[in-house]
Amino acid sequence: MPLLIRNGEVVTASLRRSADVLCDGESIVDVGPNLAVPAGADVIDAGGKYVFPGFIDPHVHIHLPFMGTSAKDTYTTASRAALVGGTTTLIEMVCPGRSDDPWDAYQLWKGKAAGTSACDYAFHMGVTRFDAATPAVLERVVADGTSSFKVFLAYKGAFGIDDAELYQTLELAQRLGVIVTAHCENAEVVARLQQRLLAEGKTGPEWHEPSRPTAVEAEGVHHLATFAALTGAHVYVVHTSCEEALREAAAARERGMKLWVETVAPYLVLDRSYAEQPAFEGAKYVMSPPLRELRHQDVIWDALASGLISTVATDHAPFDFIGQKEMGRGDFTKIPNGIPSVENRVQLLYTYGVARGRLDLLRFVEVASTQAAELFGLAPRKGTIAPGADADLVVWDPSFRGVISATTQEMNVDYSAFEGWPIEGRADLVTVRGRIQVRDGKFVGDTTHGRYLPRKPTH
Ligand code: URP
Numbered sequence: 323m324p325l326l327i328r329n330g331e332v333v334t335a336s337l338r339r340s341a342d343v344l345c346d347g348e349s350i351v352d353v354g355p356n357l358a359v360p361a362g363a364d365v366i367d368a369g370g371k372y373v374f375p376g377f378i379d380p381h382v383h384i385h386l387p388f389m390g391t392s393a394k395d396t397y398t399t400a401s402r403a404a405l406v407g408g409t410t411t412l413i414e415m416v417c418p419g420r421s422d423d424p425w426d427a428y429q430l431w432k433g434k435a436a437g438t439s440a441c442d443y444a445f446h447m448g449v450t451r452f453d454a455a456t457p458a459v460l461e462r463v464v465a466d467g468t469s470s471f472k473v474f475l476a477y478k479g480a481f482g483i484d485d486a487e488l489y490q491t492l493e494l495a496q497r498l499g500v501i502v503t504a505h506c507e508n509a510e511v512v513a514r515l516q517q518r519l520l521a522e523g524k525t526g527p528e529w530h531e532p533s534r535p536t537a538v539e540a541e542g543v544h545h546l547a548t549f550a551a552l553t554g555a556h557v558y559v560v561h562t563s564c565e566e567a568l569r570e571a572a573a574a575r576e577r578g579m580k581l582w583v584e585t586v587a588p589y590l591v592l593d594r595s596y597a598e599q600p601a602f603e604g605a606k607y608v609m610s611p612p613l614r615e616l617r618h619q620d621v622i623w624d625a626l627a628s629g630l631i632s633t634v635a636t637d638h639a640p641f642d643f644i645g646q647k648e649m650g651r652g653d654f655t656k657i658p659n660g661i662p663s664v665e666n667r668v669q670l671l672y673t674y675g676v677a678r679g680r681l682d683l684l685r686f687v688e689v690a691s692t693q694a695a696e697l698f699g700l701a702p703r704k705g706t707i708a709p710g711a712d713a714d715l716v717v718w719d720p721s722f723r724g725v726i727s728a729t730t731q732e733m734n735v736d737y738s739a740f741e742g743w744p745i746e747g748r749a750d751l752v753t754v755r756g757r758i759q760v761r762d763g764k765f766v767g768d769t770t771h772g773r774y775l776p777r778k779p780t781h
């Protein structure tokens with residue numbers, strides 16, 4: 323049945339205008355004023371509302387065995403959460419352990435999603451070891467449509483790779499024409515600082531940030547940029563948290579490097595003081611790189627508005643407070659890292675960005691959807707509203723007022739890092755390839771509708 327969304331203000335990364343959007347099957351077929359109503363069409367009135375392209379979260383963890391435990395969401399819970407928040411496409415990190423077979427890991431991650439996701443999805447392939455067998459496996463992964471890699475310069479002894487492995491991964495990525503996403507922190511320095519702080523009896527979550535100061539992250543970005551310059555690889559710095567790291571990224575971009583920057587929703591609205599709360603409450607706010615001093619927030623918002631930062635993701639990594647974060651009582655290095663926010667990203671960005679005048683609507687769409695589609699080979703199918711694109715649409719009610727709470731969230735985790743926070747605006751209606759998955763802000767759809775999105779190399 324055709325779907326006609328009428329009378330809304332259609333907003334893309336380049337244009338906002340009053341228009342109707344006509345979808346047929348899985349695609350958008352027409353965008354314009356006063357479109358005729360096709361016979362049998364489902365007509366949605368979007369008067370007083372925005373119509374956005376489906377939002378894309380280019381950095382999430384769903385299946386994540388990590389730090390002696392495993393992240394809580396399934397694809398079903400994470401994708402439902404994404405959709406009620408307005409996100410219609412997820413890009414998940416495949417994170418094999420160093421001793422795992424990478425092809426088996428890739429199949430395991432794909433298998434977790436297949437038939438259980440309510441939204442569309444793709445993967446970044448984690449390269450957590452590089453040996454003689456790696457090039458053939460990665461070529462196979464790219465041929466299967468996963469045309470981006472992930473490396474960790476952090477997490478020594480877990481996902482982290484050494485410099486020889488980094489160099490070879492970037493060389494291979496360049497040959498295959500795929501972009502490499504990177505967690506940039508100097509693993510050796512973090513390990514030394516952690517040991518020193520613990521030896522001094524500094525064991526609480528408030529010591530997580532001092533164990534990974536901004537210089538450690540800035541060095542990571544510089545390190546990646548150096549290796550990328552030497553190999554010609556295209557790189558993408560994930561979850562950038564601070565001014566010092568941004569300066570390194572800006573310098574690399576000024577030298578003409580193909581380097582892009584992501585930040586994540588928690589850094590835009592939370593700061594280090596949350597991880598310093600007493601009674602181990604701060605553990606809820608432990609992620610890496612860590613939440614920083616408040617002064618970094620303005621720098622990140624400015625970098626987002628100016629274009630230095632291309633995308634806002636979440637780095638969604640859901641671990642319960644009870645039983646999981648608690649594993650780090652008495653030793654902050656054992657607190658599973660991550661702040662769940664796949665459900666909250668778009669609302670936080672709208673409330674604390676657009677509604678506060680820090681981000682205009684076009685840039686909001688660009689950083690939350692369009693840039694991710696372009697950087698990761700999903701455009702023009704995703705990230706815009708145009709004939710031929712997938713009918714992934716968000717009808718957004720800017721007059722909605724509500725409050726975030728763990729008691730009402732779809733994410734399968736026992737707390738919210740934003741408990742009680744007021745939010746402005748809501749995804750009233752969300753479609754994925756023409757199918758209505760969210761109505762009146764509630765999931766009403768099919769939890770098997772999501773599809774794997776194969777992508778081609780981007781350069
Ligand atoms: O704290 C974080 N970021 N947890 C998830 C793993 C990662 O580093 O992306």
Ligand code: ZN
Nearest residue numbers: 505560561610
């Ligand atoms: Zn990371």
Ligand code: ZN
Nearest residue numbers: 381383415637
């Ligand atoms: Zn991550």
